[in-house]
Amino acid sequence: MSTDLLSQLNPAQxxxxxxxxxxxxxxxxAGSGKTRTLIYRIAHLIREHDVQPGEVLAVTFTNKAAAExxxxxxxxxxxxxxxxxxxxxxxGVRILRAYGEYIGLRxxxxxxxxxxxxxLLKEVMGxxxxxxxxxxxxxxxxxxxxxxxxxWTPEDLARSGEDMMAGLPRATAVEGYRRxxxxxxGTNAIDFNDLIVETVRLFREMPAVLNKIQNRARFIHVDEYQDTNRAQYELTRLLASRDRNLLVVGDPDQCLPPDTLVRTTRGCVRIEDVREGDCTFGTGGGKTLVPSVVRHVKRGHYRGSMWRINAGGKTLEGTPHHVLLSRIEPTEGKWYVYLMYREDRGYRVGITKSMRSGDDGKSEHGxxxxxxxxxxxxxxxxRVCGTAQEARFHEVLYSARYGLPTVLFHAVGRNLAFDDDHLRRxxxxxxxxxxxxxxxxxxHLHPDFPHYRPQNGARRHTVNVVMYQDNRHGGATSWGSWTSG
Structure with a gap:
C-alpha cells in the first residue's frame, strides 16, 4: 500500500x-509540491514504519496553512x-498552558x-x-x-551595539523594552512572540518537560522552513535534539531582483544593500506605511522566469514567488476559464461569463x-478570453491535458445526466x-493564494451578534455589534 502511495509522487518527491x-x-x-511531499511522508511513516499518528508533529507559519x-x-x-x-x-500555547507554571506563568x-x-506600548512610551x-x-x-x-533580553539588546532602532535611540528602546x-x-500576560520565547526558556530550564514533549513529537516536520527566525529555529532544534527525526521543507529563492528599491529610515536603498537592523516601511495591505525591522539578511539565487506588473505608472518586477494584493475589476464581454476547488469533492475546470447576475439581481463577477x-x-x-468559443477551447485543453473533470460538483436542483451519487463517485x-x-x-499559480475565496459557503457561516438593540418605534438602534466569519 505504501508503494502505491509513493507512486502518486514524482521521483524527487x-x-x-x-x-x-x-x-x-x-x-x-514555489508550487513544486513541498507541502504535498510532507503530508505523504507522514502517511508513509504511519503505513510503512508503524509510526503512531500521535507521535507526529507538523509545524507551519499560518493558521490557514495548518488547517490546509x-x-x-x-x-x-x-x-x-x-x-x-x-x-x-x-x-507554544499548548505547551505553556500545560507547563508554564514551571517558569512562573500562573x-x-x-x-x-x-x-x-x-x-501597553503607548503607555510605556508616554x-x-x-x-x-x-x-x-x-x-x-x-x-x-x-x-x-x-x-534577546533587554540586556542583550543593550549589548547589540546598534545606535538607532526603528528610529529610536538605543537607550530609549532598551528601557522601553524593559518596562x-x-x-x-505584573499582569500575568505574554505577547505573541513570547509564545515561542517562553517555550524555549521552558525547555532550556526544565529538561524533564522537554523530554515529555519529545515523547509526544518523535517525528517533526517544518513547512516553509526558510521563514524561521532564530527563536523558531531554536525551538525546533531543542525538540529534535534527542531523536533527530526532523524533516524541513523550504524555498530559499528571492522574490525581488537586485536594484529593487526598498524604503527605509535611511531613505530608499537597493534591496541588496538592506542591512540587518534596518527599519523598512511597507503598506501592510493598506495606504498607511507600517515600519518593520529587518531581522536577518540572507543572500539567495534564482533561475527562472520573471514577472512584471504595471500599475499606477509604476513597474514591479519579481519572481513567481512574489505575491501582491490586488483587486480583479469586472470587464463586460469577456469569458473566464477557471479552476475551482471544493473540500469534499476536489478540483474541476470550467468557464463562465465575466459578468453575471447574482441572487439579488445585481451584476457581479461570473x-x-x-x-x-x-x-x-x-x-x-x-485565462481571460474574448469569446465563449476561445474559453471552451481552453477548458477542454486543460481538462484533457491535466485529467481534470469539467462536470459540476453537485446535481441538486439541476437537470444533469449524473445524479449526486455518481458525481461523488x-x-x-x-x-x-x-x-x-x-x-x-x-x-505559476499557488494553492494557498486563490483569486477568490468566498466568505460564506457550505462549510462557513457568518454569525452576527448584536447587543442592546432596540426595535421599538419601527427603528433599530444598535449599541454594539460584531461579525465573525
Whole structure:
C-alpha cells in the first residue's frame, strides 16, 4: 500500500517522502509540491514504519496553512485527528498552558493581541524620558519583535551595539523594552512572540518537560522552513535534539531582483544593500506605511522566469514567488476559464461569463456566482478570453491535458445526466489534487493564494451578534455589534 502511495509522487518527491529516520532538508521552489511531499511522508511513516499518528508533529507559519495540512492529511491518513499539526505559536500555547507554571506563568495567563500590545506600548512610551505621549508605539514594537525573534533580553539588546532602532535611540528602546516586559509580568500576560520565547526558556530550564514533549513529537516536520527566525529555529532544534527525526521543507529563492528599491529610515536603498537592523516601511495591505525591522539578511539565487506588473505608472518586477494584493475589476464581454476547488469533492475546470447576475439581481463577477452555486471553497482564474468559443477551447485543453473533470460538483436542483451519487463517485475515483497541482505549477499559480475565496459557503457561516438593540418605534438602534466569519 505504501508503494502505491509513493507512486502518486514524482521521483524527487517520492525520495523525500520515503525518508525514515534522521534529519532531512528538502529544498524546492514555489508550487513544486513541498507541502504535498510532507503530508505523504507522514502517511508513509504511519503505513510503512508503524509510526503512531500521535507521535507526529507538523509545524507551519499560518493558521490557514495548518488547517490546509490537517484537511489534506484527513483525506490520506487514518487517524489523522491524532496528528499534531499547528503553527509554531499554537504549539507554544499548548505547551505553556500545560507547563508554564514551571517558569512562573500562573494558570490562566493572558495572551495580548495586537491592540492590547499597542495600548501597553503607548503607555510605556508616554512615560519614557524624552518620548512624548504622541510617539508611535509601532516603533518600539518593531524593536521588541526583532529582539524576541533573536531571543534577546533587554540586556542583550543593550549589548547589540546598534545606535538607532526603528528610529529610536538605543537607550530609549532598551528601557522601553524593559518596562514593557515588567508590565506584562505584573499582569500575568505574554505577547505573541513570547509564545515561542517562553517555550524555549521552558525547555532550556526544565529538561524533564522537554523530554515529555519529545515523547509526544518523535517525528517533526517544518513547512516553509526558510521563514524561521532564530527563536523558531531554536525551538525546533531543542525538540529534535534527542531523536533527530526532523524533516524541513523550504524555498530559499528571492522574490525581488537586485536594484529593487526598498524604503527605509535611511531613505530608499537597493534591496541588496538592506542591512540587518534596518527599519523598512511597507503598506501592510493598506495606504498607511507600517515600519518593520529587518531581522536577518540572507543572500539567495534564482533561475527562472520573471514577472512584471504595471500599475499606477509604476513597474514591479519579481519572481513567481512574489505575491501582491490586488483587486480583479469586472470587464463586460469577456469569458473566464477557471479552476475551482471544493473540500469534499476536489478540483474541476470550467468557464463562465465575466459578468453575471447574482441572487439579488445585481451584476457581479461570473466566477463569484459560479463558486456560490457550486458551494465551492476556492477559485483560480486560468485565462481571460474574448469569446465563449476561445474559453471552451481552453477548458477542454486543460481538462484533457491535466485529467481534470469539467462536470459540476453537485446535481441538486439541476437537470444533469449524473445524479449526486455518481458525481461523488467520480470525484472519489480521480486524483484531482495531483492534477491541479501540476496545472497550477505550470501556470505559476499557488494553492494557498486563490483569486477568490468566498466568505460564506457550505462549510462557513457568518454569525452576527448584536447587543442592546432596540426595535421599538419601527427603528433599530444598535449599541454594539460584531461579525465573525
Amino acid at each position: 517520492a525520495e523525500a517522502a520515503a525518508h525514515f529516520t534522521g534529519p532531512a532538508l528538502v529544498v524546492a521552489g 495540512m490537517r484537511e489534506r492529511a484527513g483525506h490520506l491518513i487514518e487517524g489523522a485527528g491524532e496528528l499534531w499539526m499547528s503553527t509554531f505559536h499554537s504549539a 494558570r490562566g495567563f493572558v495572551i495580548y493581541d495586537d491592540d492590547d500590545q499597542l495600548d 512615560n519614557l524620558p524624552g518620548v512624548g505621549p504622541d510617539a508611535n508605539p509601532r516603533q518600539l514594537r518593531a524593536v521588541i519583535d526583532r529582539a524576541k525573534g533573536n531571543l 514593557y516586559q515588567a508590565r506584562l509580568r 466566477f463569484r456566482v459560479r463558486l456560490n452555486q457550486e458551494h465551492g471553497d476556492k477559485l483560480w482564474v486560468l 467520480l470525484y472519489e475515483a480521480l486524483d484531482t489534487r495531483s492534477a491541479a497541482e501540476r496545472l497550477m505549477r505550470d501556470l
